[in-house]
Amino acid sequence: MEKVRSGEAVNIKAATWNAFVDAANWVKDAKQNSAANGVSAGLDVGIVRIKNSESTLCPRFSALVITGVCVSAETNEEEFTSCPPVFEGLKMTADREGKPYAILLEPIEAGEIGRAMILGVTPAKVTINSSDEGYAVPKAGSSEGALESSATGTARIIWRAGGGGEQWCVLQLGGAGAGQGEDKALMCKVGGGTATAGYTVTVYPNGRSDEGGVEYSALLFLPDVALDADIPAGTWIIGHKSAMASTGGSET
Amino acid sequence: MSFHYVPGQFRIPKTPLFAMPDGIWCGADADSGVFAFEAGYSWGGRIMSRELCYSLSIDGSVMKPVFSSINGYIYWSGSGYVYYTHTYGWVYMSGMFPGYEPLEDYDSKDGERTWTGDRFYTFHSFPQQSGSAATLTPRGAIHDSGQEKELTVVWPRWKAKRGEFGEYEPADGATGTRWLGLPRFRGGGEYFVRSFAKTNGYFTYGRIRNADGRWVIGEPGSDAGWHEGSEPSREGTVTFRFTKKEGSEAQGKDIAVSLYDHVKGDERSKAYLGEVAVWR
Numbered sequence: 416m417e418k419v420r421s422g423e424a425v426n427i428k429a430a431t432w433n434a435f436v437d438a439a440n441w442v443k444d445a446k447q448n449s450a451a452n453g454v455s456a457g458l459d460v461g462i463v464r465i466k467n468s469e470s471t472l473c474p475r476f477s478a479l480v481i482t483g484v485c486v487s488a489e490t491n492e493e494e495f496t497s498c499p500p501v502f503e504g505l506k507m508t509a510d511r512e513g514k515p516y517a518i519l520l521e522p523i524e525a526g527e528i529g530r531a532m533i534l535g536v537t538p539a540k541v542t543i544n545s546s547d548e549g550y551a552v553p554k555a556g557s558s559e560g561a562l563e564s565s566a567t568g569t570a571r572i573i574w575r576a577g578g579g580g581e582q583w584c585v586l587q588l589g590g591a592g593a594g595q596g597e598d599k600a601l602m603c604k605v606g607g608g609t610a611t612a613g614y615t616v617t618v619y620p621n622g623r624s625d626e627g628g629v630e631y632s633a634l635l636f637l638p639d640v641a642l643d644a645d646i647p648a649g650t651w652i653i654g655h656k657s658a659m660a661s662t663g664g665s666e667t
Numbered sequence: 668m669s670f671h672y673v674p675g676q677f678r679i680p681k682t683p684l685f686a687m688p689d690g691i692w693c694g695a696d697a698d699s700g701v702f703a704f705e706a707g708y709s710w711g712g713r714i715m716s717r718e719l720c721y722s723l724s725i726d727g728s729v730m731k732p733v734f735s736s737i738n739g740y741i742y743w744s745g746s747g748y749v750y751y752t753h754t755y756g757w758v759y760m761s762g763m764f765p766g767y768e769p770l771e772d773y774d775s776k777d778g779e780r781t782w783t784g785d786r787f788y789t790f791h792s793f794p795q796q797s798g799s800a801a802t803l804t805p806r807g808a809i810h811d812s813g814q815e816k817e818l819t820v821v822w823p824r825w826k827a828k829r830g831e832f833g834e835y836e837p838a839d840g841a842t843g844t845r846w847l848g849l850p851r852f853r854g855g856g857e858y859f860v861r862s863f864a865k866t867n868g869y870f871t872y873g874r875i876r877n878a879d880g881r882w883v884i885g886e887p888g889s890d891a892g893w894h895e896g897s898e899p900s901r902e903g904t905v906t907f908r909f910t911k912k913e914g915s916e917a918q919g920k921d922i923a924v925s926l927y928d929h930v931k932g933d934e935r936s937k938a939y940l941g942e943v944a945v946w947r
Contacts, residue, residue: 468866468867470867489874490874490885491886510864510936512937600942601939603939603941610677611677611702611719612693612700613673613693613938614941616939616941618939633937633938633939634939635939635940635941636673636675636938636939636940637675637940637943638674638675638676638940638941639675639676640675640677640678640943641677641678641679642678642679642687642719642734643679643733643734643735644678646943650943652941652942652943653941654939654940654941654942655939655941655942656937656939657937657938657939657940658935658936658937658938659671659935659936659938660671660672660931660934661669661670661671661672661934661935661936662669662670662692662832662847662848662849662863662931662934663670663846663847663849663850663861663863663929663932664669664670664694664695664697664698664701664845664846664847665669665697665698665844665845666696666697666698
């Protein structure tokens with residue numbers, strides 16, 4: 416692009432004109448982004464801030480379940496809409512299974528805030544239960560926020576160092592397991608229980624032939640059965656994962 | 668968790684005065700073994716009970732329901748059996764298994780009848796509610812010599828005082844008070860619903876939370892001020908005092924929080940629903 420002097424004829428080339436248009440668009444975009452300065456000035460895509468709401472330090476690459484936000488819209492709507500969210504994190508328990516979680520990118524002391532990933536690719540140590548399992552999930556009850564392999568989940572294992580035990584893996588977080596497994600029929604073996612109180616079962620996500628392989632315990636209800644037709648221990652049942660309404664009772 | 672909803676229908680043979688509802692709330696933890704469901708008008712509508720059907724009492728002896736079919740109906744077992752027969756309708760009999768059709772006959776001699784057969788009782792209909800009784804009439808060999816008996820229905824339970832969620836009061840031998848649902852409090856025109864589970868050892872109640880040992884509404888230390896009180900309770904009123912930083916000119920009113928009602932909430936728990944090929 417060349418400048419012109421006063422009095423000279425202006426002859427604009429297409430490339431010059433396009434350069435002006437690009438510059439104008441850049442300024443326009445910059446103005447739009449400034450309206451949401453807090454959010455755009457946040458962390459990289461997929462990386463969020465999370466508060467370790469546990470009472471002990473959580474190590475790097477451990478998992479914390481997202482249980483809420485530190486500042487809700489109800490508490491402070493302006494801050495909620497203009498600043499990057501800071502999530503509250505707790506370790507995985509049986510009650511929190513299925514809830515979203517983040518992988519810590521740095522160790523976070525109890526009560527402190529640090530960086531964590533909810534979408535993207537990150538290394539993490541995962542206990543490989545079976546070489547067939549292609550996903551990682553937080554291990555319920557782990558005091559260290561450990562991960563273990565699973566047949567389903569939202570964190571796909573895209574590389575792992577070895578086939579069994581605790582291994583360094585590379586995880587792809589975010590929707591990796593979408594549509595996988597949650598609604599499929601699983602083989603369940605009755606351990607005990609009644610029609611009214613439900614049955615404790617062992618679930619075999621890899622099928623009945625995988626006894627001794629991947630398995631976990633669950634509670635199973637039979638929605639349409641004779642009240643006194645209690646199913647004996649050892650019976651195989653096809654089970655479907657379901658979410659049931661829960662409410663409070665007489666606890667204090 | 669205290670109750671979770673099982674969206675099934677348990678199949679039982681026909682039962683006088685009662686139809687099994689679609690779906691029941693199953694108790695857990697402190698409410699383990701207790702069920703909450705719609706039992707019908709005869710039983711007070713919404714109830715909680717450890718039993719899914721009523722029992723019978725004959726001469727003070729309680730007979731428990733058995734959900735197997737005898738001629739299309741359930742039967743009761745205890746000191747004998749109460750079951751349905753094709754010949755006599757409902758009978759009470761001991762010494763024979765339920766399903767046995769009792770025999771009754773008589774000899775006529777000189778205008779007098781001598782009754783023979785099994786020793787059993789019959790009755791026409793069940794008492795409509797707790798407290799009332801049906802009369803058992805002696806039949807067969809005890810047709811003339813036997814004494815009438817009284818049959819009553821017994822169902823220790825807790826009846827909902829108002830709607831599905833809220834307080835349940837004891838009836839028919841049950842004791843204490845039970846609750847279904849999450850308590851919802853109200854104060855200052857705002858509702859505060861208790862959380863389903865505790866976090867770090869404490870429930871939350873909407874904006875009411877425990878912050879470092881203090882029950883507060885708002886952010887302690889904020890320029891706009893905050894409220895401090897104690898954990899809301901089903902009994903009585905808790906007052907949250909407006910609090911502000913020293914030197915602050917912020918102004919606010921105290922908030923008196925008390926129980927308003929109970930609600931279901933929106934919590935869900937994970938479980939499996941199974942398919943089986945067997946139901947009778």
